Structure formats: C-alpha cells, structure tokens
Amino acid sequence: MGKTSRVYKEEELVTQLKAKNRDALSYLYDHYSAALNGVVMRILKNEDLAEEILQDVFLKIWNRIGSYDPGKGRLFTWMLNLARNQAIDKTRSKEMSKGKKTDDIGNLVGSVDKENASEMFVDSIGLKEVLEKLPNDQKFVVEYLYFKGYTQSELAEEYNIPLGTIKTRLRMAMITLRSLMNIN
C-alpha cells in the first residue's frame, strides 16, 4: 500500500480514526510508525519482537481510539505511551531477561539488526547529537526512561535517586531539548 497523499490535521485525524477510516490509519502509520518503532526497538533491541509490539500497538490504536480523549493530551503522546508500556511489559515477560537493560546507548545503537544498519546509523546520529548536548544527568534520565524502558520509580530504586530528583531532572531535560529543537 502506498503513502497516503492527503494531509490530516490532528483533530481531523482523530475524528477519521474514530470513524474507522482506514486511510487515516494508513496516514498515521506513515507519519508515526518510525518514531514509535525507534522507542520500541531501543527498549527491546530485537527487530522481530519490536515488529510484533508495533503491530499490536497499531491494532490497539485502531480498536481503542474511542477512548482517546484529546483533553488529556496529544494523540502522539497517547500512542507513544501505548508503545512504551507495551515494550516495557515485554521486557518483563519471560521472553526477555532484565540483564539486557544495562547496555549503554552506544551498544543500543549498534545492537539492531544489520538489515537496518545504514538507516539506523543515520537516524541515531540525529538522536545522539541531540542527546550529547544534554548535561550528563539529564541525558541519563531521558535515555533510561525513554530508550531503555525504565519507569521513573524503577530508576529511582535501582540507582538510588529520590523520585522527586528524577522528576525535576526530566523536567530540566525537556526544557533543554525544547530550546535545542526550537519548539515553542
């Protein structure tokens, strides 16, 4: 199936998804699958598992769009949390051992299937560049929370950092990233 040609505004996209318009799902896939896959893939470090999760996530988006409430956050945030939570659940399942969580970001980048190696390389340069600009403690929380599949409380417990500190560090990181990416 080719790329969808029309452009949806978020509001319209949600309406169309709720009306079970397949074209809207196709659009959603074209624009967000790579971003969601980036998170899932880094957490799971396995292309087959990531694909399984991603397929599941899109089915959930399709089936549960009725319960999505724009008043509570943007569509992307909702999808990202579906993907992140699902991937984190997977790491806790029998198929994966928790020992895998301790790789550093460099290994994460290198551990993905060779098939995607070149693409991966290009992509990660962008990510690495952005992350490298963060002070170490901010980079740490972003990496662990978003790309290594830790929850805030897991991170607090495992590294003996007060939960409140983790929250404020993530806050600082988001402010730094905001200005790095010129978001306003």
Next chain:
Amino acid sequence: MNIKEYISSGILEAYVLDELPSGERAEVEKNLAMYPQLRVELVLIEKTLEGLMQQASIAPRAQLKNNILSSIEEPKQGKVISINKVSSVWRWAAAASVAFAITASYLAFDYRDKWISATIALNTLIDSNQQIAQDYDKVNQRLDKIQGDFSIIENTAFSRIVLKGTENSPTALASVYWNASSQEVFLSIQRLKEISSDNQFQLWALVEGKPVDMGVFDSGFDGLRKMKTIANPGAFAITIEPRGGKPNPTLETLQVIGNVAKG
C-alpha cells in the same frame, strides 16, 4: 496554587510519561482544565517529546504496514451469542468452519509461497532478458562500426598507405587510409609492439619534410581509428612518445613509416 512551582516539580512530565498514580493523574487533569497556562506547558512538553522521538526514528520493515492494515477488522455489527446455548448442530457447524478456516489459511499460505517463488523466477527472467538486450545492443554497435570501417576501406577516394617496420621494429606493420579530398585519415594497426602504460604511440604526417602531429593512440583497438586531418602528406610514421605525445617526434623510437604514392 503556585503554578510555576507546580510546573517545575516535573509533575507534567511524569503525567506525559503516564506514570502518575490515578489520584494524582486525576488532579493534573482537573488542573489542566482550570489553568490554561498549564495546558500551554503540557503541549510544549508533548511537542518536545514528539520532536525527540522523530529524531530517534527507526523505520520498520516495509511489509509491516500491509500486515497491520490487512489485520484490522472492518467494524462489525451484531450481537455475541453465548456459546452455552448453542445447539450441537451449531457446534458441528462451528467446528466445520474452523476446519475450513484452517484449510483455507493453509492454502493461502501455500499459494503465497508459490506466488513468492513465481515472483522470484519472474525477476530472474526479467534480469536475464535485460542482459540479452544489452548484449544485442553491443553486437549491434560493433556491427555498425565494422560496416563503417568497411565502407572506408572499400571507398576508392581513400588511398591506403602501408607503414612498414623500421630497423627498430622490423615486424611492425600498420596502415593509413587517407582521403585526398576530405583530408580524413584513418589508422589501422596490424602489428605494433607492447609498450608500457607511461607511453603512447603517436602518428605523424610528413609535409614537405616537416613532421605534423596526427594524434596519439594506444594499441589494442579493432578496425579503423579516426586521426587528425591533413592536406598534403608526403609520408606517415609512428613513434613511441611519453603518454599524451610530444610536439616533435623522437626519431630514435620510430616504429613504422610509409610514403604516400604521388598520383
């Protein structure tokens, strides 16, 4: 409520991460509805996050999209029938349809397999077809060249001058075809010795005893090679010169020479 303090606690980030206990989450949602400033901040956090994730993109394998789109169900109407109330006839029917579904899936799988091998075979055929077309093209070009060469050799307007080996290279032999009216010159090599790649052969015409450069060439071409034009050559000669040629011939390396018959 001190909104600045509230925001700087990082509670909105935790909310965006979907990691607040339900009580706290409900509170954030209530506050979001009450304070537009909070809403603005939330959107900024979400957009930042989306920006970061787009940077971190990894494209999934291409076929995944089709898998997803084909696995979503069309919206269904109708009620669910409780299994307990279904009669045994319906159970048999259900079992039969399951069996049918399994058979159909197997067949679909099998046909997909066959379809894939057919696609591969087709691609191989397309490739070899292209190869044949390219070969045919090459043969055609070569034929054109031979026909062109032949028409020159055959043409009586061209005189053939045989260049014979000098004492430097007694077995060397080459021919020049020269057209007195069009002044065109074509060269054909019968036998010239191997030379290092630093050097090239250079063809000369002698006009009233003075050498005129007719162009350089490497040996190993087939048929005729077009050289520079010349009006009144008395003789043609070939020397070995450094690659690119020289303005004047090095007589010590003279390979072949032949006089143009005066007619």
